[in-house]
Amino acid sequence: MADLARNLVITTKTMSNPGFSYAANLPARIEREPAAAADAQLADLLKRCPPETLTTARRFRRTREVALVGPIVLGVMARYVDHENRDRLQAAAPEMRLNEDLGLDSLTMIELAMTLEDVLQIPLNDERLRSLQTLGDINRFVAESLTD
Secondary structure, three states: OHHHHHHHHHHHHHOOOOOOOOHHHOOHHHHHHHHHHHHHHHHHHOOOOOHHHHHHHHHHHHHOOHHHHHHHHHHHHHHHOOHHHHHHHHOOOOOOEOOOOOOOOHHHHHHHHHHHHHHHOOOOOHHHHOOOOEHHHHHHHHHHHHHO
16 A cells, blocks of 8 residues: 555656645555554564564664664574573673574574564575574674665
8 A cells, every 4th residue: 555655646746737646635544554564564573572672673664773683683583592592692792602502493593584584674695594603693694684
């Protein structure tokens, strides 16, 4: 719906009568529904993550601030890390090893990457994912993917 509304606005700007606006005649709910649906989808993606992860992800989607990637990665990672390893995420350091320290295997890394792709709305290179060894590696990998 947002694409339809956006296309209508673009179309009105290119029409020969610039004073006429389809957008002015659209119901207000058309603009709110896609945002509400996207927010509900984001909340569903992050439902087993710490609550602040959702707040940070919403802010990231609005601003695309690279500085927010680290907290989002940690929050999403908390969803996939066993309960006994979650305390280690509280004192996370860039040199923390994904497999040895946090118990993340290759299948879990793929799930983590898929969730991050959906949350951050970016594609992640699956081939490079296999070479990630530390928390710092994954943060750099995701941050670099934002600029690609």
